[in-house]
Amino acid sequence: MADGPPMTAPAASLAPGIFDSSATAVQKMNAIQQRYAAERGKWLRPEGLAQYIDVALSDRFRHYQSDPWSYTYMPLLEEMGYMPRHKYAFGPELRAHADRVADRYKLRDKAVFRMQVKSMEWDDREKEWSVVMDQNRGNDQEIRMTVRARFVISASGVLNYPQIPRLECLDLFKGHIFHTSRWDYNYTGGTPKEPSLSNLKNKSVGIIGTGATAIQCIPHVAKWAKLLIVFQRTPASVNRRDNRPTDPE
Numbered sequence: 388m389a390d391g392p393p394m395t396a397p398a399a400s401l402a403p404g405i406f407d408s409s410a411t412a413v414q415k416m417n418a419i420q421q422r423y424a425a426e427r428g429k430w431l432r433p434e435g436l437a438q439y440i441d442v443a444l445s446d447r448f449r450h451y452q453s454d455p456w457s458y459t460y461m462p463l464l465e466e467m468g469y470m471p472r473h474k475y476a477f478g479p480e481l482r483a484h485a486d487r488v489a490d491r492y493k494l495r496d497k498a499v500f501r502m503q504v505k506s507m508e509w510d511d512r513e514k515e516w517s518v519v520m521d522q523n524r525g526n527d528q529e530i531r532m533t534v535r536a537r538f539v540i541s542a543s544g545v546l547n548y549p550q551i552p553r554l555e556c557l558d559l560f561k562g563h564i565f566h567t568s569r570w571d572y573n574y575t576g577g578t579p580k581e582p583s584l585s586n587l588k589n590k591s592v593g594i595i596g597t598g599a600t601a602i603q604c605i606p607h608v609a610k611w612a613k614l615l616i617v618f619q620r621t622p623a624s625v626n627r628r629d630n631r632p633t634d635p636e
Contacts, residue, residue: 452477452630454599463488475630479579505531507539552595567600575611584611591616597623 457471576586591614
């Protein structure tokens with residue numbers, strides 16, 4: 388949450404006596420920051436978001452599960468008087484809980500979706516933020532609006548906006564391709580309630596990446612596909628999920 392412009396003073400001047408502001412401490416901090424910048428530079432690409440291709444909206448893959456335990460991942464459980472059905476909740480349950488929260492706190496007419504923040508500037512004279520946003524309503528219809536507010540909570544990210552890598556010669560690929568967050572049940576078979584991917588029985592499938600979504604869908608695809616090849620850049624630590632129904636006791 389932001390209330391006014393961010394503070395830029397050194398930590399030592401903000402809380403004298405708490406932070407070590409000696410020359411040695413400053414040198415150590417600079418060395419740590421340089422090492423961090425060097426490590427960060429290994430993974431950043433100069434083209435930024437241009438390395439991705441936007442994905443058109445379509446059906447979503449609803450058999451994802453929460454990564455943390457449902458009991459800590461799902462908000463306002465005590466206030467809503469709700470207990471998750473599994474240790475790791477499935478997509479439909481997460482969506483239903485979000486709907487209940489929206490209805491309980493009357494949020495449906497207060498939320499504006501498909502928004503992208505273009506700029507956020509602090510108006511020192513009015514003591515409030517000026518936030519410029521674009522709303523994409525589809526069919527190339529964009530509406531720009533400016534909202535002024537005393538408080539701004541930055542709780543957004545890029546994970547809700549699916550994109551695929553801008554791979555060289557991707558347009559030459561002759562097979563079917565889709566993003567896991569825009570699952571194509573017409574091609575794989577199955578439904579959100581019955582994930583029997585029977586149409587993959589005689590097909591070779593490739594999955595690019597081993598993020599949280601890939602980790603969840605790979606076992607299902609491997610069960611049905613004739614051949615599954617997983618392409619990954621950096622191996623990640625994987626352990627047993629051991630999902631199970633919630634014990635009411």
